[in-house]
Amino acid sequence: MSNKRPVIALVGATATGKTALSVALAKALRGEVINADSMQFYRGMDIGTAKATAAERQGVAHHLLDIYDLNVEASVATFQHMARQKIADIRSRGHAPILTGGSGLYVRAALDTLEFPPTNAQLRQQLTDQVAEDGTAALVAELRRVDPESADRLHDARRIIRAVEVYRLTGRPFSSYMPQREYQPMIPPVLQVGLRIDRAVLHDRIAQRVHQMIERGWLEEVQHLKAQGLAQAPTASRAIGYKQMLAYLAGEQTLAEATEATIVATRRFARRQETWFKADPRVHWIDAESQHAVEQITALLASD
Structure with a gap:
């Protein structure tokens, strides 16, 4: 029987309440929160990523928030190293690590055995130049031959x-590098908890949250980040809602159109998150x- 404090991973779709529950859990179980939302790594991306404010954290230690400038490309491999180090550090203090976020691959990278394929700049x-000139059709056709998944x-x-890139470098399909559902040996014990919610209720929550973000000053945040190069940022620019708000600020959409586009994109993302996490029988x-x-x-912890 391990004497290590269990890692509690709170997973599920966006807007299901993972952040608030992680704080409540941390206060009840002497825990510390590790962020596993890839867009909350970025300094200044606060309102649009629903990052917990200082008040919402209620004095609970939060790790891996605000660790990157916008121009940094997030790396799953780097996150894996940092998250596992945080888990070890938190356990060394006798506290419970609480991994929280909806970025499924990042959660799996922290917990599971995961091999990273090589890169070649x-x-x-x-x-990249080929795609810029001709689109992705030729590369997709190549993948259909060697890696249909x-x-x-x-x-x-x-x-x-x-x-x-991975196939040409290794001769192995990229899909073969996807993590298996087995915990990395040094990580357990682990309890993964998913938050489920009625789809209609979730849709209402998402719409309400997007409107609240705008009321809280999201447009001003995006304007500030735009001046720092948000549109050119390799990872941060892909955050849901920021692209839409940039389009509004550029006069390409009305605010109502940008808001609705953000709500629709967030709902689609939530469905993908649900599909990802529901496929894992350990949750x-x-x-x-x-x-x-x-x-x-x-x-659940007591029964494990």
């Missing part, structure tokens, strides 16, 4: 380029609207 640039799953040009699901979530999780 010259090949990456060559492929990635061809079906990937629709973003950057990820298609990465999949082709224990509880009602996101439960008034007794902390007690339920405590009971």
Whole structure:
């Protein structure tokens, strides 16, 4: 029996209440929170990523928030190293590590055995230039021959380029590097808890939150980040809502159009998150609207 404090991973769709529950859990279980939301790594991206404010953190230690400037490209491999170091540090203090976020691959990277394929800057640039000139059709066709799983799953040009790069460098399909559902040996014990919620309620929550973000000054935040190069940022520019608000600020959309586009994109993202986490049989699901979530999780810890 391990004498290490369990890692509690709170997962699920955006707007299900993971942030507030993580703080409540930390206060109840002498825990510290580790952020696993890739867009909350960036300094200044606060309102639009629903980053917990100092007041909302209630004095609970939070790790891996505000660690990057906008021009830094987030790396799953780098996050894996940092997250595992934080887990070890928190345990060394006798506290409970609480991993919280909806970026599924980042959660898996922290917890599971995950191999990272090599990179080659010259090949990456060559492929990027090809896509800029001719689009992704040729690369997708190549993937269909050598890695049909990635061809079906990937629709973003950057990820298609990465999949082709990996195959050309290693001769292995990019999909073969996806993590298996087995914990990295030094990580357990682990309890993964997913927050489930009625789809209609979640849609209402997402819409309400987007409107609240605008009321809290999101447009001013985006304007400030635009001056710092947000539109050219390799990872940060892909954050949902920021692209839409930049389009409004550029006069390409009305505020109502940008707001609705953000709501629709967030709902689609939430469905992808649900699909990702529901595929993992290790996740224990509880009602996101439960008034007794902390007690339920405590009971799960006791029964493990």
